Amino acid sequence: MTDIPDSTRFDESLQLLLEGYGFISNRCQALHSDVFQTRLLGRRTVCLKGEPAARLFYDEALFTRKEAAPLLLQATLLGKGGVQGLDGEAHRARKRMFMSLMTKPGVDSLVAQVGREWDLRMHQLSAAPDVPRDLFIQVQEIFCTAVCVWAGVPLKAEEVPRMRADLGSLIDGAGSVGPRLLRSVFARQRAERWCANWIRRTRSGEYVPAPDSALAVISGHIEADGRPLDPKTAAVELLNVLRPTVAVAHFVLFSALTLRWHPEWKDRLVEQPALAEPFVQEVRRLYSFFPFAAARVRKSFSWQGFEFKKGRRVLLDLFGTNRDNALWPDPHLFRPERFVRNEPGPFNFIAQGGGSAAQGHRCPGEQLAIELLKLTTLKLVNDMEYRDHALPADINLRRLPMLPTDRYLITVLRAGRCASKLSVA
Numbered sequence: 114m115t116d117i118p119d120s121t122r123f124d125e126s127l128q129l130l131l132e133g134y135g136f137i138s139n140r141c142q143a144l145h146s147d148v149f150q151t152r153l154l155g156r157r158t159v160c161l162k163g164e165p166a167a168r169l170f171y172d173e174a175l176f177t178r179k180e181a182a183p184l185l186l187q188a189t190l191l192g193k194g195g196v197q198g199l200d201g202e203a204h205r206a207r208k209r210m211f212m213s214l215m216t217k218p219g220v221d222s223l224v225a226q227v228g229r230e231w232d233l234r235m236h237q238l239s240a241a242p243d244v245p246r247d248l249f250i251q252v253q254e255i256f257c258t259a260v261c262v263w264a265g266v267p268l269k270a271e272e273v274p275r276m277r278a279d280l281g282s283l284i285d286g287a288g289s290v291g292p293r294l295l296r297s298v299f300a301r302q303r304a305e306r307w308c309a310n311w312i313r314r315t316r317s318g319e320y321v322p323a324p325d326s327a328l329a330v331i332s333g334h335i336e337a338d339g340r341p342l343d344p345k346t347a348a349v350e351l352l353n354v355l356r357p358t359v360a361v362a363h364f365v366l367f368s369a370l371t372l373r374w375h376p377e378w379k380d381r382l383v384e385q386p387a388l389a390e391p392f393v394q395e396v397r398r399l400y401s402f403f404p405f406a407a408a409r410v411r412k413s414f415s416w417q418g419f420e421f422k423k424g425r426r427v428l429l430d431l432f433g434t435n436r437d438n439a440l441w442p443d444p445h446l447f448r449p450e451r452f453v454r455n456e457p458g459p460f461n462f463i464a465q466g467g468g469s470a471a472q473g474h475r476c477p478g479e480q481l482a483i484e485l486l487k488l489t490t491l492k493l494v495n496d497m498e499y500r501d502h503a504l505p506a507d508i509n510l511r512r513l514p515m516l517p518t519d520r521y522l523i524t525v526l527r528a529g530r531c532a533s534k535l536s537v538a
């Protein structure tokens with residue numbers, strides 16, 4: 114048995130913040146190994162990359178999610194007591210609740226709601242065609258409005274900007290320090306209070322959401338021990354639907370930028386809408402903005418001659434695996450053709466986790482994200498005329514989560530079916 118190669122004896126939390134998405138891949142390259150150990154937030158941590166590593170990481174017998182997420186992530190992105198930290202039957206029972214919301218009719222109705230909100234918003238924006246708009250914020254607001262309608266949580270029009278900012282901040286602050294982190298902590302507290310209030314009102318009968326809505330399903334969910342979720346945990350789970358739906362706006366932003374950086378794809382999508390699927394898959398592969406997944410070793414074991422010690426934290430490099438040149442030739446190039454006639458496997462394309470969504474920790478919202486991205490990408494190419502006001506040159510991969518180097522500002526000239534024209538300023 115050999116020791117797992119060490120990248121350093123010192124804590125590398127600061128380097129992680131400085132290097133961002135390249136942190137694990139850079140060390141794998143330097144150490145010629147897809148497995149190494151380091152120290153992060155004061156704890157020894159094993160880092161893994163690649164398809165065999167992903168297969169290993171999703172073996173429930175070897176890894177646990179209990180206490181795997183750092184406390185800072187619980188205070189921002191995840192909250193406490195949610196499905197992400199559960200194992201075994203408790204996890205599967207809770208996961209069934211999410212899967213019951215993410216059925217095909219469930220996904221279709223949320224996609225339709227987003228379509229309606231998108232059309233409405235673009236018509237409104239086209240009434241003031243000279244005013245530059247931040248595309249990312251517009252899309253976040255559209256998703257925030259739509260997911261709240263779909264989830265049965267009443268959100269007044271005047272509350273949308275605040276809620277959009279809070280849901281966006283849960284993601285934006287999670288990988289940061291300083292004011293962004295603080296904003297995120299306060300946003301979680303506010304958003305949990307708001308959701309817990311609607312859970313209580315639903316349970317008391319004061320408010321009656323549609324029976325198949327997320328609010329009704331989560332409020333009425335009964336755990337394996339026969340008890341309902343306490344209001345705080347129920348609020349965390351309701352946010353586990355609202356927050357990531359708004360997060361899909363990141364992918365929409367990257368998709369819109371990709372259309373500008375590869376303008377030939379706009380014409381191809383107009384002519385062959387079926388190419389929307391490979392297009393958005395390639396966007397998700399290149400810009401998988403969730404960098405790592407975390408677990409802990411459940412019991413000591415050896416793999417590829419390396420010893421994994423019980424209790425050790427393990428990070429799987431989602432971003433690096435999606436750009437691994439052993440899996441993806443010319444991994445940094447945008448080539449949707451890779452997904453034409455090629456179904457990705459469960460462990461080589463892990464933008465939203467690997468393995469099975471129903472049985473393991475893979476994201477239950479993956480199909481929803483794909484459908485929302487297809488819808489909005491086709492709307493950008495077919496259903497509106499817009500002009501760049503300021504076009505970012507690149508995406509900052511040192512920032513967690515990644516964002517373009519500048520805001521993408523557009524002016525909306527016309528909305529509605531018009532074989533969309535993208536005017537270049």
Ligand code: HEM
Pocket residue numbers: 196197198208211215353354355357358360361362363364401402403406407431464465466467473474475476477478479481482
């Ligand atoms: C922007 C698009 C999204 C990205 C990048 C994303 C990414 C991920 C990732 C990386 C995981 C963790 C996988 C793991 O721990 O192994 C995850 C889990 C999860 N996602 Fe998503 N997700 C997205 C959209 C959604 C949507 C739309 C929903 C709404 C239902 C959702 C709900 C969840 C939940 C509840 C979990 C926890 C699953 C579990 O622990 O069993 N996500 N997601």
